[in-house]
Amino acid sequence: SYLVLPPHCGRRLVYEFLGLLLICYDLVWLPVEAFDPESSAFVDTMSWITSIYWLLDIPASFLVGYAVLEEGTVEMRLTKIARRYLRTWFIFDLIIVGLDWGLQIWTLLLYQQDTGADAGVAFFRMAKTIRLLRFLRLLRLLKARGRINDLVEQIQSEASLILIGILKMLIFIVLVNHLVACVWYAIGNFDQNRQDRWIVEFKVDVKNLLYRYSTALHWSITQFTPASMEVFPQNEYERLFTVCIILSGMLIFSSFVSAITNAMNQLRNLNSWRNEQESLLRRYLRENVVTPSLTARIHNCLNKAMQQSRRRVHEDEINILQLLPLSLKFELSNEIYAPALGKHPFFTFCHSCLPSESRKIYSNAVAQKSLVISQELITTAEAGTHMYFLVSGTLVYSRDDDEQSAVTTSQPWLVEAALWLKWQHLGTASSSSQCELVSLDALKVQDVLKEEATVRTYAKKFWRHFQEEPTSLSDIWIDEEHVYTWAASAMSQAEEILGTVIQPEPLSPNFTRFLNGLRRMSNGMLHRFSVVSYASQNSGRGGPGKLPPQLQELVDRMQLARREQEAQGDGESSSSGLDDSDSDEGQPQPGPTGPMNRTASICQVVPGQPAPEAQPSASLMSGK
DSSP states (O other): OTTOBOTTSHHHHHHHHHHHHHHHHHHHHHHHGGGOOOOOHHHHHHHHHHHHHHHHHHHHHTTBOEEETTTTEEEOOHHHHHHHHHHTTHHHHHHHHHHHHHHHHHHHHHHHSOOSTTTHHHHHHHHHHHHHHGGGGGGGHHHHHHHHHHHHTTOOOHHHHHHHHHHHHHHHHHHHHHHHHHHHHHHHTTOTTOSOOHHHHTTOTTSOHHHHHHHHHHHHHHHHTTOOOSOOOOSHHHHHHHHHHHHHHHHHHHHHHHHHHHHHHHHHHTTHHHHHHHHHHHHHHHHTTOOHHHHHHHHHHHHHHHHHTOOOOOGGGOGGGGGSOHHHHHHHHHHHHHHHHTTSHHHHHHHHHOHHHHHHIIIIIEEEEEEOTTOEEEOTTOEEOEEEEEEESOEEEEETTOOEEEEOTTSOEEOTHHHHSOEEOOEEEEESSOEEEEEEEHHHHHHHHTTOHHHHHHHHHHHHHHHHOGGGOOTTOOOHHHHHHHHHHHHHHHHHHHTSOOOOOTTOHHHHHHHHHHHHHTTTOGGGOOHHHHHHHTGGGTGGGGSOHHHHHHHHHHHHHHHHHHHHGGGSOOOOOTTOOOOOTTSOOOOSSSOOOTTBOTTOOOOOOOOTTSOOOOOOOOBO
């Protein structure tokens, strides 16, 4: 089953586009054979390419998954794919390909036979029969629609879809006129014993191929439009065909004009509000006799401002998404939110080690948010209930001491403390441009992850770090070295539980490089590194003091964590979860402004009031 391709992967779309081109070639060239064109190397080569492609398409169809529309999933099992293909297109493909290759072999045998004077008439008749039978290739048009839809589904722009719809209608009209022109010429050339034929009357049969085709095409176009030309029917068959085409043309041409008009109206309505505002602006400037130079500058400025003020469509605005099956909604949320949240190494860890919990977070705890220029995101002393990921735009963060920091997409997340502490914002963040963010509800994340011991490892390290350095924590605190190390510790604990190396998802390349570097220095897996064994192996070469600086720092932190655990003894519970209440009364922790709160949870650490004449900062209260 590893050979099975998803139905919308890049290689499959290229393959289907090639098949669509071959169908279009048959649709254009096979009717032209009514004009008896001379054989050429290009035509013969394309005929063989078409036959080989559709022969290989039969086994290839057994190796392409299909979408289960009711469930919103993609079926990739060979047995299911084979059963479905055998029930649908297999018989049709087998018949068409068998006839196609039969005609190819028949053509080869025919050209190898003696074509002298006695066999000339028979050869001519057989060639015409083969040409007629080749029209069976056009039955593949039944498959063209599905392939066109697969390609069009890759386009997301509404304006582009409307333009493609107009282009499809134009191509349809051109192809209809092409087919009518070829049939019109075939009727005139059918009974060569009669002289009352239009190709004889107007001496078209003695002209070259291009003139004959263009004359027939000209006549075909005049039947669909109010135009005329010198060619007209000469016998009853031609007259009857002309009447049928005129009646059909009335319906086709009127429908075509109506569809084009409707598509143009849709295209115009996409920018109806903007067009209305521009019209009112031009009227206002004209009535107030504004100079042309100022008018031009106003238009240029407003055009740029309107482009920058466009905001994205959010999920809660699309009610139809509620009709999707739950599995497909999970997949959609994962694809939209994972790249934004994955910039943080903790959520890369969750995505790699806790996939089901990650899907719950993406589906229930994440929301999209837009900010216009100068709109506030957070304010001082407000309860911090969300963590934010900046997707685009610029935020300006200011504190009470008028210190300002510009937060751009290079600093992708804000207010991480809201996930692990009961947090109050220490400053104000407002947008200096149009901003798009992803907000993460802290309570819902805690509810999903509270039973995970590996998550508790990260939360405790976060909390203990700011027990030691409470003044360094702020709404925009980011220290990649620390969060990478904490996430790596959680990853190593998950590896120890599973007993295997976990490869992180490619959401945060920097974290992946950091983790791989630690693994290389520790011989493959972080949790298997032993300081004692390393010291014994290097005792004759300077001892363990010769470790690389990055690994030495990790070892020191591991030793410190062991000493803390030994000192705590039985005071800390071994159960998992973010809301476990552990007592630490035997080890008082110093705080920046006063005694610590012994009953606070890891997710309920309250910032105290700042000390007099001190910079605004969080005074973390201890607890687990």
